[in-house]
Amino acid sequence: MMMLAADHIDGLGAILGPQGLLSQPADMASYESGARYDGGRAAFVARPASTEAVSQVVAYCVSHSIALVPQSGNTGLVGGSTPDDSGMQGVLSLDRLRSTFELDIDNRSLCVDAGFRLSEINARLEPYGLFFPIDLGADPMAGGMVATNTGGTRFLRFGDVRRNTLGLKLVLGDKSGTVLDCGAGLRKDNSGPDWKQLFIGTGGAFGIVTECTFNLERLPKQTATAYLVPRGGEDALLLLSEMEERAGTYLNAFEGMSGQAIRHALAHAPALRNPFPGGDIPAYVILVELSRSWAPRAGEQSLDAVLEEILADIWELPGGPLLDAFIGAPSEMWALRHALSEGAKSAGNVVGLDLSFRRGEVMRFRERMAVLLAAEFPQVEISDFGHIGDGGVHFNLVVPRSPDGSVDVELAARLRTYVTRIAVEEHDGSYSAEHGLGRRNQHFYDHYTPAKLKQMAAQFRQVTSPGAVGAVHL
Numbered sequence: 001m002m003m004l005a006a007d008h009i010d011g012l013g014a015i016l017g018p019q020g021l022l023s024q025p026a027d028m029a030s031y032e033s034g035a036r037y038d039g040g041r042a043a044f045v046a047r048p049a050s051t052e053a054v055s056q057v058v059a060y061c062v063s064h065s066i067a068l069v070p071q072s073g074n075t076g077l078v079g080g081s082t083p084d085d086s087g088m089q090g091v092l093s094l095d096r097l098r099s100t101f102e103l104d105i106d107n108r109s110l111c112v113d114a115g116f117r118l119s120e121i122n123a124r125l126e127p128y129g130l131f132f133p134i135d136l137g138a139d140p141m142a143g144g145m146v147a148t149n150t151g152g153t154r155f156l157r158f159g160d161v162r163r164n165t166l167g168l169k170l171v172l173g174d175k176s177g178t179v180l181d182c183g184a185g186l187r188k189d190n191s192g193p194d195w196k197q198l199f200i201g202t203g204g205a206f207g208i209v210t211e212c213t214f215n216l217e218r219l220p221k222q223t224a225t226a227y228l229v230p231r232g233g234e235d236a237l238l239l240l241s242e243m244e245e246r247a248g249t250y251l252n253a254f255e256g257m258s259g260q261a262i263r264h265a266l267a268h269a270p271a272l273r274n275p276f277p278g279g280d281i282p283a284y285v286i287l288v289e290l291s292r293s294w295a296p297r298a299g300e301q302s303l304d305a306v307l308e309e310i311l312a313d314i315w316e317l318p319g320g321p322l323l324d325a326f327i328g329a330p331s332e333m334w335a336l337r338h339a340l341s342e343g344a345k346s347a348g349n350v351v352g353l354d355l356s357f358r359r360g361e362v363m364r365f366r367e368r369m370a371v372l373l374a375a376e377f378p379q380v381e382i383s384d385f386g387h388i389g390d391g392g393v394h395f396n397l398v399v400p401r402s403p404d405g406s407v408d409v410e411l412a413a414r415l416r417t418y419v420t421r422i423a424v425e426e427h428d429g430s431y432s433a434e435h436g437l438g439r440r441n442q443h444f445y446d447h448y449t450p451a452k453l454k455q456m457a458a459q460f461r462q463v464t465s466p467g468a469v470g471a472v473h474l
Contacts, residue, residue: 004043004066004087004088004090008066009021009044011060011064012044012057012060012061012090015053015060016047016053016057019047019096020046020047020048020049020096021045021046021047023044023045027045028042028044028045028091031045031071031074031082031091031093032082032083032091034074034076034077034079034082035074035075035076038078038079038082038438038439038440039082039083040083040084040087040089041085041086041087042083042087042089042091043066043083043087043089043090044090044091045090045091045093046090046091046092046093047093047095047096048092048096048097049096049097050097051171051179051210051211052179054092054094054097054177054208054210055171055177056177057092058092058171058173058174058177058208058469059174061090061467061469062175062177062467062468062469063175065467065468066088066090067088067090067468067469068089068092068173068467068468068469068470069081069082069089069090069091069092069470070092070094070143070203070204070208070470071091071092071093071144072114072115072141072142072143072144072145073095073117073139073140073141073144074144075140075144076140076144076148076436076438077352077354078354078432078435078437078439078440080148080203080435080436080437080438080439080440080472081144081438084439092208094114094141094143094208094209094210095115095141096115097113097115097210098115098116100112100113100211101124103124103125103128103130104185105128107185108130108215108216108217109185109214109215110125110132110213110214110216111185111211111212112211112213112214114141114143114146114210114211114212115141115142115143116141116142117139117140117141117142118132118134118136118139118141118142118145119139121142125216125219126219129219130217130218130219131217131218131219132164132216132217133154133157133164133216133217134151134152134154134158134161134164135152135153137338137340137341142209142212142214143209143210143212145161146161146165146199146200146201146209146212147200147201147203147209147436148161148201148434148435148436149161149200149201149434149436150434151390151392151433151434152387152434153253153255153337153387154253154289155387155392156251156253156254156387156389156390157249157251157252157253157291158217158252160434161200162197162200162201163215164214165183165196165200165213165215166186166187166213166214166215167181167183167184167185167186167196167212167213168183168196168200168209168211169181169209169210170182170199170208170209170210171207171208171210172206172207172464172465173207173464173466173467173469173470174464174466174467175467180195182195182199183195183196184213185213198460201436203436203438203472204470204471205461205465205469205470205473205474206460206464206465206474207464207465208469217293218293220291220292220293221292221293221294221295221296222294222296223252223291223303223330224290224291224302224303224304224307224327224330225287225288225327225329225330225333225334226287226288226327226328227275227276227285227286227287227326227328227333228285228287228288228311228322228324228325229322229323229324230284230286230323231319231322231323233363233364233366233367234363235319235321235322236284236286236362236363236388237359237360237362237363237388239286239321239322240254240359240388240389242310242314242321243288243314246310246313246314247290247306247310250291250292250303250306251288251289251290252289252290252291253287253288253289253387253389254286254287254288254387254388254389255286255287255288255385255388255389256285256362256386256388257285257286257336257337257340257385258283258366258384259281259284260381260382260383261343261344261383261384262281262285262336262340264340264343264346264347264383264398265342265343266336266343267343267346267347268339268342268346268347269339269343272332272336272339273332275326275328275332275333275336276326282323286388287333287334287337290303290307291303304327307327337385340383341396343383344396344398347383348381348398348399348400348401349398349399349400349401349407350383350396350397350399351380351397351412351415351416352394352395352396352397353393353394353416353419353423353431354392354394354395354433354435355392355393355395355420355423355429355431356390356391356433356434357423357430358428359388359391361391361427361428361429362386362388362391362393364427365393365427365429366393366395369382369395369419373397373419376418377415377418380397380398380399381398382395382396382397383397384396391433392433395419397415397419399411399415416440417443420444424444424448431444432444437472437474438472439471439472442472442473445472454474458474
């Protein structure tokens with residue numbers, strides 16, 4: 001049942017036209033549900049096709065005290081892009097913002113509207129030998145990647161979205177729907193504060209991203225990958241140090257995968273080949289990738305040979321940190337890595353925590369939690385994987401499904417609180433590595449953020465976006 005006054009639906013419809021506003025339940029359903037167990041009821045879904053239309057929608061809603069939740073690709077896992085259960089929040093979808101796609105070859109940059117998905121961006125860039133160097137299992141839109149400051153599997157080499165953003169166009173959540181340009185694609189500009197950085201990673205709370213200017217990198221033309229099996233947790237950190245020392249800037253990725261996560265992926269995707277001798281899956285496996293951006297040169301050692309030589313040297317280290325290693329086809333090795341998330345979902349209900357630590361704490365945290373969870377929550381299984389090279393861990397906990405398939409909300413909340421407390425208070429970690437905040441992390445933001453920083457954030461929001469825009473209260 002619609003709870004927003006009909007005249008507001010008419011007013012928004014006049015701004016957006018018949019294709020730009022959805023108000024029937026069947027039409028709004030896909031915008032109301034998130035990627036993992038979150039969702040609610042929308043009062044409407046606004047789908048503007050230009051920055052000017054976004055501005056008009058925001059101005060109307062703020063002027064009439066209508067709450068808006070910006071939504072980009074809706075691939076997030078923390079409830080940052082879906083409405084609550086009140087039926088009083090509108091969804092502002094960016095999926096029709098698809099006019100601008102301006103490639104600047106000389107600047108090696110791309111100005112793109114917020115509604116383009118990552119896969120399409122890179123497909124369009126491939127003929128030019130370029131790519132946006134954010135590699136994810138999901139397929140988000142540009143605006144959402146900025147709003148959550150996405151990292152991904154090649155963070156170690158190329159950094160996160162923050163590092164690769166040269167400029168933004170935003171609509172502020174005020175009564176004017178103020179359009180703000182932050183940066184013009186310059187790589188160096190010290191003429192004042194770098195304002196765009198204050199909007200990246202804030203989930204739309206300070207302003208809605210409508211256009212992005214991204215740094216691009218050259219597509220790798222040579223790639224080599226291997227699975228490494230460390231002897232123990234501390235050995236994984238030693239292997240990382242040795243790979244960085246010996247491979248240098250060739251090192252793209254250093255991804256950890258638990259044996260349980262691999263088992264679920266192989267069970268869920270039968271087309272994947274079990275690469276381990278005899279089918280025996282190790283307790284922990286690390287995927288490493290090396291790359292070069294140029295074509296093979298005559299007389300140059302191949303990357304496979306470089307990787308093999310590096311691993312042979314590491315094999316001879318005192319203490320034997322490397323238990324086993326397999327060099328293989330990059331496409332096959334990455335296919336297994338990217339299947340881990342869906343594999344965990346197929347095994348039960350997933351309570352996913354997106355954590356980050358100083359690199360030296362990652363394996364210590366994992367090993368400690370394995371003991372603590374076995375004692376406190378014996379019905380829960382750890383099926384984790386992550387970016388050891390940048391300290392990130394997707395700490396997925398698989399809970400057996402109830403007979404009716406429903407999620408035990410109380411157990412999920414207890415697990416999140418229990419694990420987060422240990423991660424933040426005892427290992428100095430973060431409860432949000434690259435998924436942003438969202439309603440699911442609001443409690444942790446409120447609890448762990450120092451009072452002065454919360455005050456500063458609230459003051460900045462009052463200046464930029466005093467209206468009820470975004471799922472998070474900063």
